[in-house]
Amino acid sequence: MRLRAEVKLKHPEAGELNAHTRDISEGGAFVFTENLLKPRVGDIIEVQVQGLPGEPAPIVPMRVVRIDRDGVGLEFLHNTDPS
Numbered sequence: 001m002r003l004r005a006e007v008k009l010k011h012p013e014a015g016e017l018n019a020h021t022r023d024i025s026e027g028g029a030f031v032f033t034e035n036l037l038k039p040r041v042g043d044i045i046e047v048q049v050q051g052l053p054g055e056p057a058p059i060v061p062m063r064v065v066r067i068d069r070d071g072v073g074l075e076f077l078h079n080t081d082p083s
Contacts, residue, residue, distance in 0.1 A: 007031060010046040010059075014038050018050070019071070028062065028075035039064045039072060047074065 005021045009031065017037045022030040031047075039045060043064045049057040066073030 001025065006050040008048045008050055009033070009037060010048075011037060011039050011043060022071065028065065028073065030066075030071060030073050032071040034071070035069060037072070039067070041065060041067060044077070045072075045074060 001023060003021055003024045005024070007019055007021060009017045009019055014037050017033060019031050019033050019037075022032055024030075029047075037045075041064050044061050045064060046059045047062050048059045061077050062074035063077055064072050065075045
């Protein structure tokens with residue numbers, strides 16, 4: 001579904017960037033980065049939604065699965081640990 005949400009992206013080598021989502025689904029999200037963040041496919045990026053009321057949103061690790069000139073496609077990393 002189309003959803004514009006302000007997010008902070010953090011990559012260990014590429015640094016931090018404030019950006020916004022284009023869309024989000026059960027499996028992931030597309031984030032407009034306008035070529036300002038230069039990760040590689042497979043890299044893990046920390047994502048945190050900004051501007052929510054109350055306490056800060058959790059930091060969510062996501063994997064880069066697609067890169068184009070507008071931004072990056074990210075997939076949620078699902079915890080498979082049953083504990």
